[in-house]
Amino acid sequence: MAKARTLRRALTVLVALVLAGVGIYIASSVLNRSDAPIVEGCTALLNGNKQSLATDQTANASLITAIAVRRGLPARAATIAIATSMQEAKLRNINYGDHAGPDSRGLFQQRPSQGWGTETQLMDPVYATNAFYDALVKVPGYESLPITEAAQKVQRSAVPEAYSQHVDLGRAFASALSGNSHAALDCTLRKPDAAGDPAAVRAALAQAYGVAPQSVAAGQKVSVKAEGALGWAVAQWAVANAKGLAVVRVDVDGQAWIRDGNKGWTDAQTQPGVVVITVAAEP
Incomplete structure (x- = not known):
């Protein structure tokens, strides 16, 4: 009987080891499969700090920065614009407002009722971005102002301090997309x-x-x-x-x-x- 119990224990341990090995092999195979699920997204690296955005947000950040480059504006202008759009609309071209601004539209949640343009114009990202920069360049010394202060002078938000949480993200993506940081922007894609x-x-x-x-x-x-x-x-x-x-x-x-x-x-x-x-x- 003792020998039988010992044999059963040995078989039990052997089976457990085999199952564990199979589990490890399966897990390893799944993790290393070329068709394993890929989480898409983009990152920008600046001074050792990596910031992340979804692919659609990154595309909008690239347009915002390209227009700054096109206009001959410094990367700081793009930083201010990206941080503003991230706070106002999550860097997305949205066609609705909120309780504070029900007619707000677009990348920067600009309002027709405040003279930013028509609803159709504000839903055009190129128009909306240029409208933002048109207002920004009229702010005296915006290049040296704190980013949150410059953004507030353009947007006149009820919560101006909220822009500060997106400053590092704005800097990282603006630096890469303006060409100041080389090989700093990467996207993981299917x-x-x-x-x-x-x-x-x-x-x-x-x-x-x-x-x-x-x-x-x-x-x-x-x-x-x-x-x-x-x-x-x-x-x-x-x-x-x-x-x-x-x-x-x-x-x-x-x-x-x-x-x-x-x-x-x-x-x-x-x-x-x-x-x-x-x-x-x-x-």
């Missing part, structure tokens, strides 16, 4: 489910930056003549819009952002003074 359209990339570039920078499409690539800070601004704009435009690779200044496998930024051979944006071919 594979594109459709081919990209180089014409759509060029149209989006024109919307964001206006007549410049110059771009040429060839096959699945769009080449943009831009160097220095502008080159990095355009490159990280392309990463920020990679989900919507099916961008799979961006080459600039000895670096490449690679979507496949979410490799992020890596060393690469690139053309001097040119940003190359590659979109997905047919799946």
Whole structure:
């Protein structure tokens, strides 16, 4: 009987060890599968601190910053605008207001009743962003004012201190998207489910930056003549819009952002003074 009990215990331990091993193997396989669920999102790194946004929020931040670049405004203007939009509308182009401003609309929750424009105009992100900057540049010394104070002088919010919670986020994304921080913006994305359209990339570039920078499409690539800070601004704009435009690779200044496998930024051979944006071919 004692021998039988000992044998049963040994078998029980053996079975437990086998099951544990199988469980570890399955868990490891799931975690390492290439088709394991991917949580999409984007980050911006500044001074060792990483800030995060959803992909749609990042695309809006990229437009806000591109318009600042287009107007020749400093990165601080984009920081103020991003922090403001994050507080007012979560960096989303929303078509409703709240109890304090029922007619508020758009990226900055601007109000037709306060002279910002029509509802249709305020739902246009380009118009709304330019309207914000038009007001900001009229604030004396906005470049040196605390960001919350500058934002408040434009928005005249009932809760001005609320902008402060988004200052670090605004700085990180504005610095990357203005080209002051290199290889600082990264997006984790699933594979594109459709081919990209180089014409759509060029149209989006024109919307964001206006007549410049110059771009040429060839096959699945769009080449943009831009160097220095502008080159990095355009490159990280392309990463920020990679989900919507099916961008799979961006080459600039000895670096490449690679979507496949979410490799992020890596060393690469690139053309001097040119940003190359590659979109997905047919799946």
